[in-house]
Amino acid sequence: MTVSNKVPRRIAQTVLNSLKGGVVPRIGLPYITVGRKNEIAALLHDVDIIAEGGASFRFIVGRYGSGKSFLLQTVRNYVMDRGFIVADADLSPERRLQGTRGQGLATYRELIGNLSTKTRPEGGALTLVLDRWISTVQSEAAQETGLTPGDPALSAAVDKKIYAVTSAVSELVHGFEFARLLSAYYHAYINGDDETKAKVIRWFRGEYTLKSEAKEALGINMIITDDDWYEYLKLFATFFRLAGYAGMMIMIDELVNIYKIPNSITRQYNYEKILTMYNDTLQGKARYLGIIMGATPQALEDKRRGIYSYEALRSRLAEGRFSKPGARDLLAPVIRLEALTAEEMLVLCEKLADMHAGLYGYTRRVTEEDLACFIRIEYSRIGADQNITPREVIRDFIELLDLLYQNPSMTISELLNSDEFSYAESEAVSNETETGFAEFTI
Numbered sequence: 001m002t003v004s005n006k007v008p009r010r011i012a013q014t015v016l017n018s019l020k021g022g023v024v025p026r027i028g029l030p031y032i033t034v035g036r037k038n039e040i041a042a043l044l045h046d047v048d049i050i051a052e053g054g055a056s057f058r059f060i061v062g063r064y065g066s067g068k069s070f071l072l073q074t075v076r077n078y079v080m081d082r083g084f085i086v087a088d089a090d091l092s093p094e095r096r097l098q099g100t101r102g103q104g105l106a107t108y109r110e111l112i113g114n115l116s117t118k119t120r121p122e123g124g125a126l127t128l129v130l131d132r133w134i135s136t137v138q139s140e141a142a143q144e145t146g147l148t149p150g151d152p153a154l155s156a157a158v159d160k161k162i163y164a165v166t167s168a169v170s171e172l173v174h175g176f177e178f179a180r181l182l183s184a185y186y187h188a189y190i191n192g193d194d195e196t197k198a199k200v201i202r203w204f205r206g207e208y209t210l211k212s213e214a215k216e217a218l219g220i221n222m223i224i225t226d227d228d229w230y231e232y233l234k235l236f237a238t239f240f241r242l243a244g245y246a247g248m249m250i251m252i253d254e255l256v257n258i259y260k261i262p263n264s265i266t267r268q269y270n271y272e273k274i275l276t277m278y279n280d281t282l283q284g285k286a287r288y289l290g291i292i293m294g295a296t297p298q299a300l301e302d303k304r305r306g307i308y309s310y311e312a313l314r315s316r317l318a319e320g321r322f323s324k325p326g327a328r329d330l331l332a333p334v335i336r337l338e339a340l341t342a343e344e345m346l347v348l349c350e351k352l353a354d355m356h357a358g359l360y361g362y363t364r365r366v367t368e369e370d371l372a373c374f375i376r377i378e379y380s381r382i383g384a385d386q387n388i389t390p391r392e393v394i395r396d397f398i399e400l401l402d403l404l405y406q407n408p409s410m411t412i413s414e415l416l417n418s419d420e421f422s423y424a425e426s427e428a429v430s431n432e433t434e435t436g437f438a439e440f441t442i
Contacts, residue, residue, distance in 0.1 A: 007031050012359040016352070020398045022391055024069045026121070029077055032351050035344040036071055039337065042330035043075050043292070047082060050247045050290045055281035057291045059255075059317065061300050062337030065389030068294040071337070072251050075292065080118045083246035084290075085129065087111040087233075091257040097273040099226060099266070104273070108229035109206050111250060127201055130182075133243035134189050137161045155190075162186050165242045169235060177222050178235045184218060206232075230277060237289035247288035259299035259306050271310035278316065278333070300334070340390055342379045346371055348390070349397050356401045365404060370412045374400065377416055 007015075011028040018025035019032075039060075046056035062068045076086050089095060089110040096103035114123040138158050141147075147154035166179035181200050188196035199217045206224040208214040215221045224232055237248035258270045274293070280286045300307045300317070308314040317334050340348075349371050357364040378393050400415055 007355050007358055009359055012355045016356060016359065016398055019352075019391075019394050020402075022395065024073045026073065029070070029074050031355065032348060033074055034348045034351070035340045036067065036074070036337075038330055039071060039335055040074060040078075042335060043071075044078065045331075046290055047075075047079055047084070047249075050084075050249070050288055051082070053287050055284070055286040055289045055291075057278045057281040057333060058293070059300065059334045060292060060294045060337065061297055061334055062294075063296055063389065065391035066337045066339065067390055068337060069253060070390070072253060072292060072294055076116075076249070076251060077121075079246075079249045079290075080116060080121060083118070084249050085125070085240050085245050085247075086116045086249045086251065088114050088116075088251040088253070090254045091252060092254065093257060093260075096258060096261070096266075096270055097252075098269040102226055104226040105206050105224065105229055107252070108224065108232070111233070111252075112205050117245070126204060127197075129240065129243060129245075130185055130201075131189065133165075134162075134186055136244055137165075165239070168242060169239050172235055172238060173231050174222070174228065175235060177220050178232070178239075180220060181218065182239070204232075230273070234280070234286045234289060238287060241288040247290065249290040249292070251292045251294075253294035255293055255295035255307070256299040259296075259302065264305075267305065268310060271307060271313055274307070275310065275312050275316075278313070297336075339388070342375050345378075345390065345393050346375050348394070349374065352394070352397060353401060356398070356405070360405055362405065366401070366412060370416075373413075373416055 007028065011031070015025045015028040015032060043058065046058065050056055060068050060071055072088070076088060080086055089107055091097075091107065094103060095107040095110055097107060098104045099106075112126060115125045115129070116123050117125045117129065119125075120128050138149075138154075141154060141157040141161055142149070145154060145157050147157065162183065166182050169182065170176045170179035172178075181203060185197055185200040188194075188200065196218075202208065203214060203218060203220065203223070206229065208217070208223045211221055211223050214223050233248070233250060240248050258267060261267045261270065277291055281289065281291060295307065298306060303309055303314070307317065319329070319332070319334070350368075353364055353366045353371070374397065375393075378388065378396065400412065403415060404410060404412060
């Protein structure tokens, strides 16, 4: 049975449309994953450590279109299946790790807004997690005591279990206020007080901008700020574990937006925040927390503006003398993505051809020889060994499949041998070589 028979049409449609548009699909990745076996295995080793109470920090480094975001999404889906809560965000001019106009807090808000679980993979899972926690505690208390709902003794038992969680959280930095808010949410939940629940959720999302506003609403004379938002992510990681999840994984992509900051002092403040997060995870100051950041080689290695311009990070992250292309240390903090081989791209294109045929209900016309010819042309372009990326190949191939489907009289050899195809291919390589930047995500 071919892959196309196994892929639901809804998923096939999403996957093909996303790939053709140059973005990574949120669903259906197992159907098209090829290569990256060693990188995925290294990251999943971290997942086991996190679930045991440890922490990890990794950089995924690759040029635009090399597969960074694809790898991040693959790991994201895997850890959610393992019972983790995942928060992801892309940095931008408005979202940084540190800023003078709330850019760090904006990143925190994006992460909390994108909180995802296996049952809520699209994000927005914070309220669901809190309600599930309270419901689980109530069920556990009822089973342990044999009491029925409405019994005052059961309420006391639930209070005791809730207190045990809030007490554990209150021992951490900013934990006392965090615990008070968890307790406030719990009491609002059992009293049906939706207004207070909404206020607590708003506070957890970092939406209060004035301490006085938070104090009036919740009696908490503290708000989440640009300076301390990361401390609250550590609190959430501990709380999520106590609430029954395996841990928390944070994924931050597009570090190139820090590299592009024109002000050197602002860049240094952002790199200093990275160093704080890096040290916390490696020194055991964070628990049940994994952090993965995506960057381009230039954003990492440029000693004038990149991460390596901050000496404390460069000395920690620079490769040793023995690593080299084809023999990278995947247990190091930085995982550098090697280019997919022509053989791996051939396998991927075959999967996409099957998926396309299954989606549109036709018998696949593209043969093994056609696939080999397509890959040979793509990889024989001038500079392809240095510049070709999976996104370019995938985009071209899906366009090829679309044209063949819409024009039954056309043959694949006609398209592959056309002057337009050859010219477009050489132009793509030339343009990317000249600019050094192609706005790609996969």
